[in-house]
Amino acid sequence: MTDESQHVQRGRPFKKGQSGNPKGRPKGSRNRTTLIAQAVLDVQAEALVKAAVELALKGNPACLKICLERLLPLKKDAPIDFRLPEMGSSADIPKLFASVRTTLDEGGITPSEARTLIDMTGVFHKLIESVEFEHRLSALEETQNRR
Structure with a gap:
């Protein structure tokens, strides 16, 4: 005498791959x-x-x-008391290395600060190289245009 419309499904009522709670737990809710x-x-x-x-x-x-x-707060980076020398060309990079080494030897900066400064020279070097390359390329193009 059970009617098909009144039949309660037991076991696995959801299709495979379909969640029973599609919205899930609200974000930020706490236990x-x-x-x-x-x-x-x-x-x-x-x-x-x-x-x-x-x-x-x-x-x-x-x-x-x-x-x-x-x-206690964690020690964070502090400003480095070091003045970078002017860098106009790749030839100035050895001056920067010498300046960093002298300041390190005198105890003005720590080895990790020296490392940071030396790493920065790589960025300076690439920047200077790209500017110098642009100048050389412009000069070559100008020479070609004159011919």
Whole structure:
């Protein structure tokens, strides 16, 4: 006495390759557990930080590591106190290398800063080469046009 229209399909009601939830979970939605944990942290954050710092000061290595990694800002690049010499042609690149090396030897810059400056010379060199090439090409074209 079951009618075909009242038949409830069991098992796999969706076609192969078709999701049962095509829109999926909304972007940015958070789990209930995460929301509860965030609410607790919002209330107790200051006390937790103080406790972690106190334990770190008492010598707890895990808390010390957390405090150093999370509470102290990471060292970021600082401006380099170095004046780049003028570079008008490829012949000026050795002057730049010499200037960087002298400043490094005198302790004015660190080895990593020297490396950064030397890497920049590659960019300068390519730029100068392309400008010099353009001048040479223009001169050749002008010579060809005169003939």
